[in-house]
Amino acid sequence: MMISPSESDVSPGPCILPGTFRSKLALVCNTLCFFFSFSLLALTPNDSLQHFFLEQWTTRDGLPHNTINSIAQTDDGYLWFATWEGIARYNGRSFTVFDRSATTGLPDSGIFALYTGDNNSLMAAGSRGGIVRYQQNQWSPLPAAAALVRALLYDQQQRLWIATEGAGLWRQEVDGHRDRISSPALMDEAMYSLAESDSGAIWVGTAKGLFLVEENNITPIQPEDGLPVGPVFSLALDHTGHIIVATEQGVFTGSVQQGFALIHPELTMAASALLMEESTLWIGTLSDGLFRLDSSGLEGLGTDSNKPANRILALHKDTEGSLWVGTNGGLFRLRNAPFTSITSQHGLADNFVRAVLPLADGSVLAATSRGVSHIRHQLAEPFNHPAPFLRESILSLAKDAQQQLWFGSYAHGLFTIAADGTSRLFTRDDGLWTNEVRAILPADDGSVWIGTSRGLNRWYQGRMEQLDMSSGLPGNYIMALYQSSDGRIWIGTGTGVAFWQNDALHTLDLYSQDAAEFAFGFLELPHQEFLWITTDRGLVRYDLSKNTLSILGRSAGLPFDKYFQVVADQQNNLWLTSNRGILQFSLDAAQAVLSYREATLALKHFAEGDGMLSAQANGGSNPAAALHQDGSVWIATAGGVAFSHPERLSNFSAFIPPVVLEQIRVDGEPVQQQGPLSLAAGTQRIELFYAGLGYVMPQQIQYRTRLKGFDSDWVERGQQAYTELTNLAPGHYQFEVIASYPGGEWSTAAASLHFSIAPHLWQRPLFWLLVLVASISLLFMVIRWRIGQLKIAATELKRQVTEKTIQLQQKANHLEQSNNEKSELLEQLRLQSEAFARQARQDPLTSLANRRVFDEMLLQEFSRARRHQHPLCLALIDIDFFKQVNDRWSHSVGDEVLLRVAHSLQQHSRSTDTLARWGGEEFALLLPETGLPEALQLCERLRQQISQLDFSDIASELHITVSIGVTACHDSTEADRLLLQADTALYQAKAKGRNQVFSCRQ
Known part of the structure; x- marks a missing residue:
């Protein structure tokens, strides 16, 4: 568990862990195995460990063993982990395990030591003295050591030092010759660690203490030098060249000349792993968790000794600045993350959060299923008010111009607290439709709009008004309320959108946008004429001046349908919350897609791996997400309150x-x-x-x-x-x-x-050259032979002509006498003629009538309609974004789409209609004896049928829509004019967003 001390717990000195070590552990008494995922804003010495985002990997995630003995990163970027069941290589998504096999040459899968060398090489060693080298995708075994290898080191002279368990210290020269360091103190000693000083001397940590090896001179560090008696587990050099020593009795630093002393009075426990980076020292202990020591003091992540991950064995900082921690209970990582999560571990009343409301003082209110929490400095506490109402499930929050706070509950009504501290409760008895309040809007005129699950209330000048479907609302389940700059009050329901203007309700045709129904949230940006609406089919844009709608949905690249809240940050980005994570994309990119300048939307998708405890952002109550005054975006999720600083996302892309x-x-x-x-x-x-x-x-x-x-x-x-x-x-x-x-x-x-x-x-070219030579030779021989045969053939040809003439005459006479055979021959000729005629009038792919047939039918029906004054309509149908189908999936998929669309059009057209493939992805439909209203209904039915076609068997993400232009014949005297009108209507259907039917009267 990360340390989350209250302000009274923090001492004024440089260390945040005051008092004795046991009192310090009271603040950090949870196991490393159960660290809460709290994101790290920047993994630097100035940040508290409570802000770190921590992840864990175990054998369930692909590790061969949960004990991580050593960690290394090679120059190519791979991370390597030494375990007792082999070496695990990690690429960020999966582990590849290398164990005892002919490929690696390891005598045993137990690996204890890893060491990275030059030229992207990796050295690994462990049980049975096995040592191997990995370079350029090849494993090369070295001669085995006499016992288990605990540590490896290449010195400045490229000599390999090998520290063993009970078989002494060995040095391998550049030529491969290996010698044992002949010292009685080191001969049979268990060795744990190696480090090289700037001068080239080798520090050796053993079970009996610390030794310094300078060529053939070996110096033991005695107790009188300041080190305690006992084993030395890990070594590191600081920026001054002093050696840092991890022992059973704490962490010490010093030199042979100056002696050794505790590096910090609180670090008196058994230390097992050290990592020095600039002025920051990371310390892993055997039973007390992880510590960090820097200029701001000592801070730790504690453990519970009854848990399995209390023994830290390895530490490593990767090239992205993340800290990897190897324990006997799995692999952990503390790293940067785009999002920070505040949960019950940090004082939040409950992790299921329905609404967030930033306040003027920089704090944030969070409405949870167990009441309201007040968040300050990323720590939460119960909202400071005695009302039991505020400890119930709260759905919605609001603040009016007089700084009065409004709280909507799940079952107890509406509660308000004025700036002077006075409060009032509204319930069904006061005129609320129901006590379930999902949205609150203090309007500019002083009224307060209240959205409930049964209808809409308006509190104005002491009166509670009621509005529902009988008043003009599209639905009674109210989820969102918003006031735009033109004064309109926008109401989002479960069955559409309405707005209040001039004391009357008006509705939008939200269903026209890919059958959208639920409206979860609204947003209007300054100096723009658009209102953005989050729906169950994507993000809808409403032009406030032109009263037109358009949508960003799956066809534009959004990965799913339902979105709850839209927030605009200070970098001109839009954030969408959903059940499956958070999306971010630029406003310019969204406008480019909606204006058809781009086909798909470039976006970022954030989920649990990005710092959120849960990717499920909640919706159906407001505000489900909000922009803080410091520029951060705050989001209500099923795993606490998540927030992100957008300007820092660029750091992750750097x-x-x-x-x-x-x-x-x-x-x-x-x-x-x-x-x-x-x-x-x-x-x-x-x-x-x-x-x-x-x-x-x-x-x-x-x-x-x-x-x-x-x-x-x-x-x-x-x-x-x-x-x-x-x-x-x-x-x-x-x-x-x-x-x-x-x-x-x-x-x-x-x-x-x-x-x-x-x-x-x-x-091969030589083959074709030989073929060419052979062909020329053969041709020459054939020509010569042919010339010789021509003379003979002249006489023979004359004879054959005479014989053939006689035979043909006999056959003709025979055909005249055989009427049945003659009839069969004529019938075959007739059938062939009909087949040829049919092929000339039929589209070869869809089997529909081709354009020639359609032109004939158009002239015929147009003339008949003009002659008898009968109605006639023409529709041109175009498949939306068909080029993208061919480009993304292939032309064979495009042909299958054309076949299925043609079949659907033919299946749902009338027998009296003429359907033809007009060309490419366009179809033409002639509707005789049909007025414009009937034609529009028929075409709308065709559009809906095509939009519901299932193409998952050929392309999992393929969704097809069509645009249809319809016109009717009235006073026109030319059929070509009818075609021009239909083409104009089709163009308008595309310009207005595609996937719709548009009519144009002559």
Whole structure:
């Protein structure tokens, strides 16, 4: 558990853990295994450990063993963990385990020591004296040591030092020759750690204390030098060159010349692991958790000795600044995170939060299922008011211009506290529709609007008014209230949106936007004429001046349907809350999609791995999210209050993750990458799996690939961490992949693979040259032979002509005598003629009438309609964003979409109508004897049927809609004019957002 001391617990001195060590533990008495996930704003010495975001991995997550003996990171970015069941390599998403096998050459899977060397190499050692080196995807075993290896070290002269368990200290020279350090004190001693001083001397931590090895001179550090008698578990050098020593009786620092002393009076427990970085020292203990010592003092994360993760064995800081902690109960990480979560561990009344309300003094009110909490300096306490009402389940919060606070409850009505402290309770007895209050809006005119689950109330000048569906509301379940700059009061319900203007209710056709019904929240931005509405089908934009609606939904790239609250930050970004995390994207990007300048929305998606205890943001009550005066965004979730500082998100994108090729499969079989690959002729499929080695937001890393010799530019892969290459022609290729965090820079060094595909014999130039020579020779021989045969053939040809003439005459006579055979022949000719005629009038893909047939029918029906004064309508139907279907999924998927759309149109059209494929993704529908109202109803039914088509069997995320332009024949004398009107109506349907029917009368 992270330390969360109250202000009275913090001493004025440099250490926040006053008194004896036992009194200090009273503040930090929970196990490391149950650290609460509280995000780290920046992993720097100035931040309290209570703000760190901590994650845990165990064998359930892919580790081979829960005891982490050592941690290292190689130059390529991989993290490595030594366990008793092998070495685990981590890429941010999954572990790859290397254990005892012919591949590694390890004599045993028990690994204790890891050490990174030059040229992206890794040394690993452990049980049975096994030592191996990993470099360029190859394992190379070294001669085994005499016993378990506890520590490894390459010194400045590139000599390898090997510390063993009971078999002494060994030094391996550059030429591979290995000698044992001949000292009685070190001969049979258990060794724990090694460190090299700036002068090249080697410090050795053993079971009997600390030793200094200078070439052949060995100096033991005696008790009179200041170190206690007993084992030395870990060593580190500070920035001054002094050695820091972890012992059973605390952490000491010093030198041979100056002696040793406790580094801090509170650090008197058994220390097991040390990590020194600049002026900050991290200390892992054997039973008392993790500590940090810097210029601001000592701070710790405590443990409960009854829990399994109390023994810290390894510490490592990775290239992104995250601290990795290896324990006997799993792997932990303290790191940066975009979000901070405040929960019951920090004083919150309950973790299920329904609304948040920032106040003028910088504090925040949180409405939870167990009452209202007041959050100051990221610590929560019960709201300072004696009313039992405020300890009940609270759904909504508000503050009016007179600083009066309003609280809406789940079952007890509406409670208000004035600035002078007086309070009042409103219930059903005072005119509320029900005591379940989900939204509160103090309006500019002094009235207070109250949204309940049964209807809408308005409290004005001492009177409680009631509004419901009989008054013009689209629904009685009120979830959101908002006042726009033009004075309108907006009401979000479970079945649509209404607004109050000029003492009357008006409704919006929200259902026209992809059948949206629920309206959860509203937002109007300064100096803009748009109102943003969060719905159960996406984010709707309403133009306040033009009274038009448009929507950002799944077709625009939003990953799911339902969104609760929209917040705009000071960096011109929009934040959407949902049941499945938080989305962030720029306002400019949203406007670009809605104005058809971009097809899809570029966004960031945040969830539990980004600092939130729960990705479920709550909705249906207000305000479910809000902008704080310091620029942070606060969100009510099912796991406490989450908040983020948007301006700091760029820090997470600043790191450029290195990218590596992890696996290559050729025609389904794995292939080891050892330089350029030479692939056999006929290779059909090459699968390349890669990983961006970033650990802060690994799931959000994006990739670009390029196949030199095939691609002219980089190909965007999104978050897809593999590429499949199929049916490549023989030749030489170079595959490259780069990575970045969203919004960050791309890798400057690409991971690459050179490979070549051999040609078949018949694909080689020499083969075709031989074929050409042989063909010319054969042709020459044939010509000569043919010339010789022509003379003979002249006479023979004359004879054959005479014989054929006689035979044809006999057949003609025979056909004249065989009437049945003649009839069969004529019938076959007739059927063939009909088939040819039918093919000339039918679309080959959809089997619908083609444009030629439709033109004939249009002229025929137009003439008949003009002659008899009968109604006639024409509809042009266009599949929305059809080009994206071909580009994203393939032309075969596009053809299947055309077939299914054509079948649906034909199935739901009338038998008297004429349906034709007009061209590409457009269809034309001629509706004789049909007036414009009937035509609009029919076309709307066709649009809805197509929008409900299921394409999941061919593309899981494919959703198809159509736009339809409809016109009617009235006084026009030309059929072409009717086509022009329908095309104009179709254009208007597209311009107004697609997926709709638009009519244009002549």
